[in-house]
Amino acid sequence: MADKTLVCKDCNSEFIFTEGEQEFYKEKGFENEPMRCPECRKARKTARRNSGRNYGGATGGSNGRSSGRRW
Numbered sequence: 001m002a003d004k005t006l007v008c009k010d011c012n013s014e015f016i017f018t019e020g021e022q023e024f025y026k027e028k029g030f031e032n033e034p035m036r037c038p039e040c041r042k043a044r045k046t047a048r049r050n051s052g053r054n055y056g057g058a059t060g061g062s063n064g065r066s067s068g069r070r071w
Contacts, residue, residue: 008037010044 004017015037025033036044 004033006033006035009035009056010040011037013037 001019001022003019004022007013007014017033021034034041051065
């Protein structure tokens, strides 16, 4: 397996999908190659983490009001 040059779908810059990364993807069972460069992947992950979504809990949304669930 040789290194591959891919193009990021967000910023259109080229990035290298190394042989080691390809092996890692194969070991994990990932079937698709990465579509974003490491910088855009990191930015996307950070944006999702900071999106303000409220997962779980008795309050249903970001307004802090009770969802009416009784636990």
